[in-house]
Amino acid sequence: MYQTTYHRAASLEEAAKLLAQADDGKFLAGGQTLIPTMKQRLAAPSDLIDLRHIPELKGITINGSDMRIGAGTTHAEVAAHAGLAALCPAICRLAAHIGDPHVRHMGTIGGSIANNDPAADYPAAVLALGATVETSKRTIAADDFFTGLFGTALEEDEIVTAVSFSAPEKAGYAKFPNPASRYALVGVFVARRPEGVRVAVSGAGEDGAFRASALEDALARSFDPAALDGISLPSTGLMSDIHASAEYRAHLIAVMAKRAVKAAIG
Amino acid sequence: MAEISMKVNGRAVTAEVEDRTLLVHFLREHQGLTGTHVGCDTSQCGACVVHVDGKAVKSCTMLAAQASGAQVLTIEGLADGGELHPVQAAFREHHGLQCGFCTPGMIMAAVDMIRRHPGGLDEKTVRAELEGNLCRCTGYHNIVKAVLAAAEAMAGQKAKAA
Numbered sequence A: 001m002y003q004t005t006y007h008r009a010a011s012l013e014e015a016a017k018l019l020a021q022a023d024d025g026k027f028l029a030g031g032q033t034l035i036p037t038m039k040q041r042l043a044a045p046s047d048l049i050d051l052r053h054i055p056e057l058k059g060i061t062i063n064g065s066d067m068r069i070g071a072g073t074t075h076a077e078v079a080a081h082a083g084l085a086a087l088c089p090a091i092c093r094l095a096a097h098i099g100d101p102h103v104r105h106m107g108t109i110g111g112s113i114a115n116n117d118p119a120a121d122y123p124a125a126v127l128a129l130g131a132t133v134e135t136s137k138r139t140i141a142a143d144d145f146f147t148g149l150f151g152t153a154l155e156e157d158e159i160v161t162a163v164s165f166s167a168p169e170k171a172g173y174a175k176f177p178n179p180a181s182r183y184a185l186v187g188v189f190v191a192r193r194p195e196g197v198r199v200a201v202s203g204a205g206e207d208g209a210f211r212a213s214a215l216e217d218a219l220a221r222s223f224d225p226a227a228l229d230g231i232s233l234p235s236t237g238l239m240s241d242i243h244a245s246a247e248y249r250a251h252l253i254a255v256m257a258k259r260a261v262k263a264a265i266g
Numbered sequence B: 001m002a003e004i005s006m007k008v009n010g011r012a013v014t015a016e017v018e019d020r021t022l023l024v025h026f027l028r029e030h031q032g033l034t035g036t037h038v039g040c041d042t043s044q045c046g047a048c049v050v051h052v053d054g055k056a057v058k059s060c061t062m063l064a065a066q067a068s069g070a071q072v073l074t075i076e077g078l079a080d081g082g083e084l085h086p087v088q089a090a091f092r093e094h095h096g097l098q099c100g101f102c103t104p105g106m107i108m109a110a111v112d113m114i115r116r117h118p119g120g121l122d123e124k125t126v127r128a129e130l131e132g133n134l135c136r137c138t139g140y141h142n143i144v145k146a147v148l149a150a151a152e153a154m155a156g157q158k159a160k161a162a
Helices: A012-021 A034-039 A075-079 A082-087 A089-096 A109-115 A122-128 A213-221 A246-265 B023-030 B086-093 B103-116 B123-132 B141-161
Strands: A005-008 A025-028 A047-050 A060-063 A066-070 A132-135 A139-141 A146-148 A160-166 A170-177 A184-193 A196-202 B002-008 B011-017 B049-052 B055-058 B071-073
Touching: A012 A025, A012 A047, A025 A034, A060 A082, A066 A082, A075 A089, A075 A109, A082 A089, A089 A122, A089 A170, A089 A184, A089 A246, A109 A122, A109 A160, A122 A146, A122 A170, A122 A184, A122 A196, A170 A246, A184 A213, A184 A246, A196 A213, A196 A246, A213 A246, B011 B023, B023 B049, B049 B103, B055 B103, B086 B103, B086 B141, B103 B123, B103 B141, B123 B141
Parallel strands: A005 A047, A025 A047, B002 B071
Antiparallel strands: A060 A066, A066 A160, A132 A139, A132 A160, A170 A184, A184 A196, B002 B011, B049 B055, B049 B071
């Protein structure tokens, strides 16, 4: 790891100020991607601004059927939260299968979506749930938040403060983890609401997580795994790498979508 | 340089380290606590697992500065004087190791796992929970046996105390 300077921010204002003063600073949440990336010298921020001690980023609030997850909430906290489990168990199950137990004690939902790794789990959930991303400056609809591979609508000094969404009628998530890294080779999150069905795919898209409208249309007609029988998705825009070809990923999307619907209707 | 202070195995320590110092290197090189191992150095293997504020984390994926102000528990702080922790005792009893390199991380992960499952553990759960800890010798069978035995022993101790 190259040299860096560590700062601990006590508030959002202080974090933004520290970043502005830094030459090439970066916000640090749980660090489960950033620290390994720095160790490999793929990232070399001059300054790290630690967000883990900012009170505004902590906590999960449930208000009726509305849920708000503070950006600093760890995957372990989401996985074990009884209030979330009662309203949207799929988000808890998703969080419970990110990385491993030790990673889940550090990694946060805010860090995950701000990084927008194409193989991360949370972006699919945020998209499919039609969540709102709250930041230190504004609120951003999920459909406008993710803008491509590792890309988001966030400005340089903008910090994700929370993710909020209301309870779907039904929701489910299924992923095919890479056998070695356990990252999603393909992960599919489905959510049904009175106004429609949303399906989002992680792990497969060349531009990161995306919504699969063909699957949404089929499931809007009938929210049942059988509604996806015989469906075949184009491989255009999907990643091809040593782990899987675009064609294989296209096939997996339909398979995982069926499993996600099966989980949703339980 | 970063001024850091934390409690390591109950002892208050203060030091000045490079900001980029990883917690595992601080523990091993500055504190001489070489029980915590660096296996893969890429956040995969779990040989470096320690507890920070009571939770298992990979100390190769955390800066020492991030842990400043925290309570850190390493394998050296687990035994109660001369008496092994029940998880350590179970690993010895059930031969839950061969070369022993992964053992400190396995034991710290197991202690955390047992804490998070007060209702008890079954084999499937233990195997799933060991996701973040690699062992290249044992094939895991005896590790799983040791964790299950330790969980049972600790539940028994708790029942006796209550």
